[in-house]
Amino acid sequence: MVERNRAREHAITAAIVLGVLAIWYAVAALVAAGDDPLANAKLPYPHVIVDRFLTDFGEVMEAAWESLSTALMGFAIGTVVGIVLSVVMVQAAWIESALMPYLLAAQMIPMIALVPISQTVFKNDTATRLFIAAFITFFSVAVAVVRGLKSAPPPARELMKSYNAGRLRTLRYLDLPAAMPMLFSGLRVAAPLSLVGSVLVDLMGGSTGLGYLMLAAQTFGPAQAPLVWVAMFVLLVLGFLLAQAVILAEKVLAPWQPAMRQGGR
Amino acid sequence: MREAIVAAHDHGSVGARPSAVVVSEVSKVFGSGPSAVTALDNVSFDVPKGSFVSILGPSGCGKSTMLRLIAGLQPVSSGRIEVERHTPDEMRRAREFGIVFQQPILFDWRTVEQNVALPLQLIGTDRDERARRVSEMIELVGLADFRKHRPWQLSGGMQQRVAIARALAFGPRFLMMDEPFGALDMMTRERMQTELLAIWASKPDTTIIFITHSISEAVLLSDRIVVMSARPGRVMKTIDVDIPRPRTDQVRRDERFVEIEAEIRELIFSQEHA
Numbered sequence: 001m002v003e004r005n006r007a008r009e010h011a012i013t014a015a016i017v018l019g020v021l022a023i024w025y026a027v028a029a030l031v032a033a034g035d036d037p038l039a040n041a042k043l044p045y046p047h048v049i050v051d052r053f054l055t056d057f058g059e060v061m062e063a064a065w066e067s068l069s070t071a072l073m074g075f076a077i078g079t080v081v082g083i084v085l086s087v088v089m090v091q092a093a094w095i096e097s098a099l100m101p102y103l104l105a106a107q108m109i110p111m112i113a114l115v116p117i118s119q120t121v122f123k124n125d126t127a128t129r130l131f132i133a134a135f136i137t138f139f140s141v142a143v144a145v146v147r148g149l150k151s152a153p154p155p156a157r158e159l160m161k162s163y164n165a166g167r168l169r170t171l172r173y174l175d176l177p178a179a180m181p182m183l184f185s186g187l188r189v190a191a192p193l194s195l196v197g198s199v200l201v202d203l204m205g206g207s208t209g210l211g212y213l214m215l216a217a218q219t220f221g222p223a224q225a226p227l228v229w230v231a232m233f234v235l236l237v238l239g240f241l242l243a244q245a246v247i248l249a250e251k252v253l254a255p256w257q258p259a260m261r262q263g264g265r
Numbered sequence: 266m267r268e269a270i271v272a273a274h275d276h277g278s279v280g281a282r283p284s285a286v287v288v289s290e291v292s293k294v295f296g297s298g299p300s301a302v303t304a305l306d307n308v309s310f311d312v313p314k315g316s317f318v319s320i321l322g323p324s325g326c327g328k329s330t331m332l333r334l335i336a337g338l339q340p341v342s343s344g345r346i347e348v349e350r351h352t353p354d355e356m357r358r359a360r361e362f363g364i365v366f367q368q369p370i371l372f373d374w375r376t377v378e379q380n381v382a383l384p385l386q387l388i389g390t391d392r393d394e395r396a397r398r399v400s401e402m403i404e405l406v407g408l409a410d411f412r413k414h415r416p417w418q419l420s421g422g423m424q425q426r427v428a429i430a431r432a433l434a435f436g437p438r439f440l441m442m443d444e445p446f447g448a449l450d451m452m453t454r455e456r457m458q459t460e461l462l463a464i465w466a467s468k469p470d471t472t473i474i475f476i477t478h479s480i481s482e483a484v485l486l487s488d489r490i491v492v493m494s495a496r497p498g499r500v501m502k503t504i505d506v507d508i509p510r511p512r513t514d515q516v517r518r519d520e521r522f523v524e525i526e527a528e529i530r531e532l533i534f535s536q537e538h539a
Contacts, residue, residue: 153368155370158333158338158366159364159366160387162337163383164360164387173386174372254374256415256417257373
């Protein structure tokens, strides 16, 4: 039964991919048939993109690694800062009500506005990428973990109190483990966004990375256009892999949650 | 008023034993001003050492609050509670209370074994001693085959047995149970009641304070029953149960059992119609 469902899922996925490709070819052919001399540059055929990916493989991978590595580091920094901040916030209601508005306000700052400012401050592409990726990550994580740290039921807290466990031990043995599911739901959102943040810095004045590759390709005329698409697809695949990596980490580190468990009643 | 009859059960007469807990004129008010709610009003009773005392009453009579006051989880508004000549808070800090709630409150990220080990870990019991006590407790509650299981893989009754093992693992002088079988089905519930008596028999020095709204449960298990009325919570009567121990399922058909059950039922209904 499960096998049959899985087979059906695969069939549907394959059908969707084929459908999208078919539409793409059709539209690209339509554009090419028009009288726009730059048609091929605007919407190249998929096989042209694949071809370009293979030709420029080394250059693309180098840019991808630059974007991915800084995104990952920023993601890690943002995660740590987010967890620490949320632990601080749940210590007292007044700390939370004092800090939460700033956290939500920070979430409203458009990244497009923040990137030039931080470029001016850091005067360094890598530092800016780290900062932006960390910034995007930290509030997703902080908002989620604050909720997670409060998720233990009141009797669990009373139980810890009956063992005369202080704040630190209650945090370690009860609240932090109980916050794991929320932490991971924050990380799932933040992981692809941290990558987008890193690439945004390339797009706004960086000189390496996938974003730079896109920008450069656009600047150097229609012949380079497929490279823009190559960079976009690589970005998409990396984002997908990052999200999958978070899900895998969750399965390993918090397999006990209701959504993950097997053999339960 | 019925005189407590001295009977041959393993704990001796309740009335003759020294008090482990003395509750005198305790009131508890939640909130303040016009929205203040009186949960307990001038409550007094005694818990004899090594006895099984139930606090019985309808929902809203403040019986769970009473348990939390004795366990030092909340302060009284007025009155006094003495536990072995100490304040509840002192006794809590000395880790003399093992608590079992209506929900088992097991940690999903820990196995059965690790859940039972939790209080020992917090106390700082060394590894060997911890392992010895955990396996002793798990055997006592009959879960030897499930030590590596996760809580959600167990039935409700089994989960509650893990909670009892955890509450007794660190050897507290008091076992406090807040409607521990309230969420179980009737058949599991009755089995758990006799099982609790068997577990208690192996730890006879433990004093048990048991919160329930089931009259038959209270009569079957208790040496003494504190019957409470609701809104505000007051003690209607304290009744000593003189049915000899060890008590088994047979006791439910015992003449004395039926008599005491009827007495309490009448008491509660007379209050409701007043």
